[in-house]
Amino acid sequence: MEVPPPLVLKRSLFVPSKTLMGPGPSNCSQRVLEAMSNPVLGHMHPECLQIMDEVKEGIKYIFQTLNDATMCISGAGHSGMEAALCNLIEDNDVVLLGISGMWGHRAGDIARRYGADVRFVEASFGRALTLEEIRFAFATHKPRVFFVAQGDSSTGILQRHISEIGDLCRQYDCYLVVDVVASLGGTHFLMDEWKVDVAYTGSQKTLGGPAGLTPISFSKRALTHIKQRKTKPKVYYFDVLLIGQYWGCYGTPRIYHHTISSTLLYGLREALAHFCAMGLKNVVQRHLECSQRLQLGIEELGLEMFVQHEPDRLPTVNAVKVPFGVDWRKVADYAMRKYNLEISGGLGPTVEHVFRIGLMGENATLEKVDMVLSILNEAIQSIKLRAIKTERSKI
Amino acid sequence: MEVPPPLVLKRSLFVPSKTLMGPGPSNCSQRVLEAMSNPVLGHMHPECLQIMDEVKEGIKYIFQTLNDATMCISGAGHSGMEAALCNLIEDNDVVLLGISGMWGHRAGDIARRYGADVRFVEASFGRALTLEEIRFAFATHKPRVFFVAQGDSSTGILQRHISEIGDLCRQYDCYLVVDVVASLGGTHFLMDEWKVDVAYTGSQKTLGGPAGLTPISFSKRALTHIKQRKTKPKVYYFDVLLIGQYWGCYGTPRIYHHTISSTLLYGLREALAHFCAMGLKNVVQRHLECSQRLQLGIEELGLEMFVQHEPDRLPTVNAVKVPFGVDWRKVADYAMRKYNLEISGGLGPTVEHVFRIGLMGENATLEKVDMVLSILNEAIQSIKLRAIKTERSKI
Numbered sequence: 078m079e080v081p082p083p084l085v086l087k088r089s090l091f092v093p094s095k096t097l098m099g100p101g102p103s104n105c106s107q108r109v110l111e112a113m114s115n116p117v118l119g120h121m122h123p124e125c126l127q128i129m130d131e132v133k134e135g136i137k138y139i140f141q142t143l144n145d146a147t148m149c150i151s152g153a154g155h156s157g158m159e160a161a162l163c164n165l166i167e168d169n170d171v172v173l174l175g176i177s178g179m180w181g182h183r184a185g186d187i188a189r190r191y192g193a194d195v196r197f198v199e200a201s202f203g204r205a206l207t208l209e210e211i212r213f214a215f216a217t218h219k220p221r222v223f224f225v226a227q228g229d230s231s232t233g234i235l236q237r238h239i240s241e242i243g244d245l246c247r248q249y250d251c252y253l254v255v256d257v258v259a260s261l262g263g264t265h266f267l268m269d270e271w272k273v274d275v276a277y278t279g280s281q282k283t284l285g286g287p288a289g290l291t292p293i294s295f296s297k298r299a300l301t302h303i304k305q306r307k308t309k310p311k312v313y314y315f316d317v318l319l320i321g322q323y324w325g326c327y328g329t330p331r332i333y334h335h336t337i338s339s340t341l342l343y344g345l346r347e348a349l350a351h352f353c354a355m356g357l358k359n360v361v362q363r364h365l366e367c368s369q370r371l372q373l374g375i376e377e378l379g380l381e382m383f384v385q386h387e388p389d390r391l392p393t394v395n396a397v398k399v400p401f402g403v404d405w406r407k408v409a410d411y412a413m414r415k416y417n418l419e420i421s422g423g424l425g426p427t428v429e430h431v432f433r434i435g436l437m438g439e440n441a442t443l444e445k446v447d448m449v450l451s452i453l454n455e456a457i458q459s460i461k462l463r464a465i466k467t468e469r470s471k472i
Numbered sequence: 473m474e475v476p477p478p479l480v481l482k483r484s485l486f487v488p489s490k491t492l493m494g495p496g497p498s499n500c501s502q503r504v505l506e507a508m509s510n511p512v513l514g515h516m517h518p519e520c521l522q523i524m525d526e527v528k529e530g531i532k533y534i535f536q537t538l539n540d541a542t543m544c545i546s547g548a549g550h551s552g553m554e555a556a557l558c559n560l561i562e563d564n565d566v567v568l569l570g571i572s573g574m575w576g577h578r579a580g581d582i583a584r585r586y587g588a589d590v591r592f593v594e595a596s597f598g599r600a601l602t603l604e605e606i607r608f609a610f611a612t613h614k615p616r617v618f619f620v621a622q623g624d625s626s627t628g629i630l631q632r633h634i635s636e637i638g639d640l641c642r643q644y645d646c647y648l649v650v651d652v653v654a655s656l657g658g659t660h661f662l663m664d665e666w667k668v669d670v671a672y673t674g675s676q677k678t679l680g681g682p683a684g685l686t687p688i689s690f691s692k693r694a695l696t697h698i699k700q701r702k703t704k705p706k707v708y709y710f711d712v713l714l715i716g717q718y719w720g721c722y723g724t725p726r727i728y729h730h731t732i733s734s735t736l737l738y739g740l741r742e743a744l745a746h747f748c749a750m751g752l753k754n755v756v757q758r759h760l761e762c763s764q765r766l767q768l769g770i771e772e773l774g775l776e777m778f779v780q781h782e783p784d785r786l787p788t789v790n791a792v793k794v795p796f797g798v799d800w801r802k803v804a805d806y807a808m809r810k811y812n813l814e815i816s817g818g819l820g821p822t823v824e825h826v827f828r829i830g831l832m833g834e835n836a837t838l839e840k841v842d843m844v845l846s847i848l849n850e851a852i853q854s855i856k857l858r859a860i861k862t863e864r865s866k867i
């Protein structure tokens with residue numbers, strides 16, 4: 078029996094152009110997109126290694142770190158979470174997860190598979206964790222690893238006090254993993270100063286790079302711990318001692334670990350170059366201003382932010398309550414159909430309850446904020462009107 | 473202390489154009505490269521899911537399979553090996569690795585980390601495994617999983633008799649994993665007919681797609697086994713039940729698992745479309761013809777193939793012995809410097825001993841074969857001449 082070639086592949090590729098203002102990916106700039114049509118390079122060619130070095134320096138800057146063990150995992154943002162936990166965890170280590178949305182639970186699932194003894198500390202619904210809650214959990218569980226997302230994209234919550242958590246971790250001989258996938262570039266993050274042991278971010282959010290390469294960095298302290306493990310990390314593909322060797326992190330000869338995608342490297346390199354040219358502080362400032370303008374506009378429209386406590390709001394992914402009686406999906410569909418604009422619904426604990434509006438990278442401009450507000454309003458009014466008409470037609 | 477933006481990122485991106493005739497990546501066509509500068513799409517957008525469906529159908533065709541569980545892992549070829557083993561292995565399972573180069577050893581390292589009881593069956597140096605050797609090893613070890621690379625790119629060895637190995641596996645209630653990263657498209661492979669349980673290939677070899685997405689397929693038998701596992705697979709990122717749900721493999725609603733790179737999807741989709749348009753049999757035939765012409769040319773140049781037994785030679789990655797007294801690195805450097813042509817050295821067991829000449833995808837044409845032969849000869853003669861001159865100058 079022979080499997081025939083599929084008919085669908087006889088059609089030509091169709092890719093519409095959209096404005097991506099959900100929780101990510103955000104749009105890539107023309108510079109990034111054009112870079113990715115460059116010819117591919119071998120994964121050990123000097124020009125490829127040179128670009129990897131450039132990317133590495135760019136990551137050090139955006140993380141504000143001098144860590145040698147700074148590199149990318151060849152995979153989606155999730156693979157950063159995997160690599161962080163895989164390298165730190167040995168069987169039966171107590172891993173404490175900070176929860177203010179779905180990402181802590183996801184990290185818990187991952188950690189449990191690596192053999193960890195998993196504990197949780199959960200914030201009240203719609204709030205970030207307080208330092209008191211975290212301190213109490215540390216005293217109770219005495220964790221070996223503590224995980225927290227600086228920005229939880231499922232709820233739009235910003236976890237502050239990372240610096241104080243860093244101090245707490247040192248006190249308990251615990252390793253601090255901070256997920257900055259959705260937050261980096263939209264809020265301050267100082268990896269070294271705050272004593273963060275592992276951080277990883279998304280390439281496709283404020284950076285405006287392509288998805289598929291995940292910047293990650295390990296502190297010297299974490300690296301020493303990893304070198305002293307009793308067992309090898311459970312996944313060869315995520316073994317940071319090997320990947321770091323390929324990325325030239327340890328001053329030893331480069332050794333082939335896997336075939337990196339040169340295409341994605343070009344895109345990420347250009348995204349980082351643009352980011353660095355703008356300057357970290359300016360980028361953060363711009364994201365803050367955009368989010369403030371959006372929050373003001375949301376209020377003016379008579380809508381409400383999901384996160385009540387203002388300082389707990391993540392500037393990059395803004396969660397807005399779906400008004401009573403409105404079907405979020407119809408609103409999102411309207412925006413997409415009429416304007417090719419992505420406004421997203423909730424995820425995990427916020428499903429059905431919120432819109433998530435991403436203001437990231439290319440889409441973090443005041444102009445885009447005004448656009449999304451205007452379209453959101455039009456969409457909601459139109460859906461409400463339609464609902465009224467349907468009701469009336471029943472009478 | 474502040475980390476300043478790196479100076480290297482103020483320079484513009486530099487990507488030379490090369491002819492990649494090492495063991496991969498091979499060159500992408502202009503069609504594939506251009507596709508990758510399309511705007512990015514959200515990972516749950518219908519147009520993205522549509523492209524994933526098209527890619528899935530393309531993979532089924534090139535693997536000659538009807539398996540529902542056909543998808544991509546978002547990672548390099550190595551992540552295919554990880555996913556295959558991660559999903560099949562539970563603690564203390566006996567995993568038997570067929571060795572005819574370095575890939576069996578690599579799979580062994582990975583399997584051991586997943587808790588497997590790892591055994592090896594090794595071919596004589598420079599040869600593929602015989603069926604007798606494999607049968608004996610099965611009788612001795614009674615493995616739960618058997619791994620073999622159809623093409624070992626480190627040695628240029630082709631493992632035949634996959635169909636017979638498939639029968640043997642059924643007999644022993646064993647799952648058959650075949651790595652076709654370097655072989656698919658260059659030699660026949662019939663996943664269903666040969667009773668292969670898991671197969672994965674590289675996107676950047678004969679397919680001529682970008683690196684970073686790895687096509688993989690699981691048989692119904694393997695899937696049933698995975699569903700009956702006592703423990704979850706150790707890696708969330710490689711959990712094929714979850715990834716398959718995202719890829720729409722099981723007839724259940726699509727659930728977000730990770731953010732796929734739409735950029736790489738475009739490239740892979742176009743590569744598959746081109747491959748399907750040419751037709752699998754024609755592609756294989758062309759690769760065979762190219763390799764035969766190369767082998768003839770190598771003989772005519774007075775050089776020797778590394779693999780003595782002709783039927784054991786892999787058509788895609790051709791290992792040629794480095795002539796006595798010649799430094800392979802100087803030859804490779806000459807070809808690269810003067811012609812921007814990549815000819816590779818050995819890997820693992822063949823380091824220093826062989827050149828590896830890749831004839832894959834865009835570079836599997838008779839014209840390219842003649843080109844590489846001519847440049848290889850010129851480079852070797854030039855290096856020899858230089859050596860003689862150096863010797864003379866010493867007199």
